[in-house]
Amino acid sequence: MESTSLVITQWSKTKKILFRFFFTYFVLFLLFMHDFSNIFTFFLSKIIPWFGENIFNINYEIKSVFTGSSDTTYNYILIFTVFLFSILSTIIWSLLDRKRTNYKKLYYWLTVSLRFYLALILISYGMAKIIKTQFPYPSYNRLNQTYGESSPMGLAWTFLGFSKGYNLFMGFAEVAAVLLLFRRTLTFGLIITVATLANVVAINFFYDVPVKIVSSHLLLIALFLLAYNVKDLYEFFFLKKPVEIKHIEKPRLKSWMNKTFVVIKIIIIFLAIPYALYSRMGSNEESPLKGYYEVKEFKVNDSVYSASEVTRYEITKWKDMLIESKQWMRIKKGDDKTSWYGIDLNEEKNKLKLTGYRDSTEVYNLKYKEIDTTNFIIRGSLKSDSIHVKFNKTKDYRKNYLLTNRGFHWINERPYNR
Structure with missing residues (x-):
């Protein structure tokens, strides 16, 4: 029988409600936005257009086909749907589970999933910048345009694509998300990741790059993970108090489970990065x-x-x-x-x-x-x-x-x- 080293701690009512909401929201976001096996496609293809027509009074066809943009009408309504389901789930969950002391175990496994997801996404994006496939050198077509003829996104791509050095800088900053795979380096990795993603989100919003939804949620995930140490960071940076960065409490696992996690981390570090490099090399x-x-x-x-x-x-x-x-x-x-x-x-x-x-x-x-x-x-x-x-x-x-x-x-x- 599995034992635990977690100290029984009473969470506040507000903390439990917030956890229930974010747990549901992030799980639904990952399942719906990355529905690779199309498990939810039939269900979503019915409810999303209904929401669009009856709640938002949209009178044009709402399509779920991939266009290269994550900021489609379908995706915005999808996020709204996830938000509504999360609120409904939080209410039901709170009524049925009022006597729960805390969700430390569930919180740990949620953070593990989010850490690995965020790390893999950023490693892939980072490798695309290191080998310069996301932002290629300005094409002849770009070089013969006037500034006024380019779109804001086109101007951003030209600016970023001009410099190999700046691509390396951005790429290594994103690949540093590998630090998220380890609890000891998690906080340091999150500080780098939040700063990196804040810049990405700013570019996406202010240069009209249609990845606003995805990049904003990546930043939200990073901030959610960093919130565990927000009090320690505040006291250190603003109150100048000596603090000890706390690691997310880990349940006592069986020996085979610990070994499995070590193997998974090794596979990600030694195979995921080369795979990201290989998969991006042929894209341009x-x-x-x-x-x-x-x-x-x-x-x-x-x-x-x-x-x-x-x-x-x-x-x-x-x-x-x-x-x-x-x-x-x-x-x-x-x-x-x-x-x-x-x-x-x-x-x-x-x-x-x-x-x-x-x-x-x-x-x-x-x-x-x-x-x-x-x-x-x-x-x-x-x-x-x-x-x-x-x-x-x-x-x-x-x-x-x-x-x-x-x-x-x-x-x-x-x-x-x-």
Whole structure:
């Protein structure tokens, strides 16, 4: 029979109510927001639209599909639903469990779950910054925009993506969440994590980055964990009293359980970090055809056409082409509108298949030929029309811009603010 080393302590009524609320809220948040196995999808797909229509008077369709944004209408109503369920659960739980002295054991296991969750999430985000896949260097498309043409999020991504050093700084600060895995380093790790996440949340809110819900909840989790030592920290920093940082009380566990936790921590440290590195490396892998391609000649059905004439064939004359990653490329057409295409590259056969991002029926089946380092030709078909394009290729296009070639200077006799 399992014994415990926990001293029986009477929690206040307020403390017990707050614990019941946060326990329910965090559990539902993790289950609903990360419903990887779609266990709750059917239930949520019914109740979320109902809430939206009947409580918030939303008259458009509320979809749960992934769009790259965590700040969708669906997710905001989901958080509202979690909040309501948590209040209801707290009321019922408080009525049924009024004689409970404390929830020390349950609190411990909740903090273990939150510590591991927070650590794994931040390690993954941190590795994306260390290997610079989350904030890539400014693309040619970005470099040719004016400040006024960029969105607030685009401006933030350009600012953060410019500097490899700053990415390393941010990345190591987030990877420091590995300290959350150990009770002895938990408080120190939480202080770093709270400061790091506060900066992330500020950027997300003030630069309109659509990760406000998730980042705010990560910060909330970190603050919840840090609240255990908030009195000690207050006395140390503001009252200048000597304090001893307390560790979260751990129930006495059987030997095999302690050994299991040690193995899990070792696996996370020695496998989770390399896995995060591996999984992030392919997310923005450069294409072997990387470069900026300026059109020298554009033919449709073996005849050279102007932009207005090409339109008759449902093809707008290309002006330039940009390839940076293995997954996507951009084409600017004669009307100065840009179109994005998914790439399917076969290097062995020199084949290039492009599929429209917004119109999946716009498919180019092409063959390419690199004549030399600066001349590039593609030919192929779009529906019933054939196209033939000659390009002037520039691989290292960043050297032409002040932003990307200014570099770092220890000595500046005067500000170089242009």
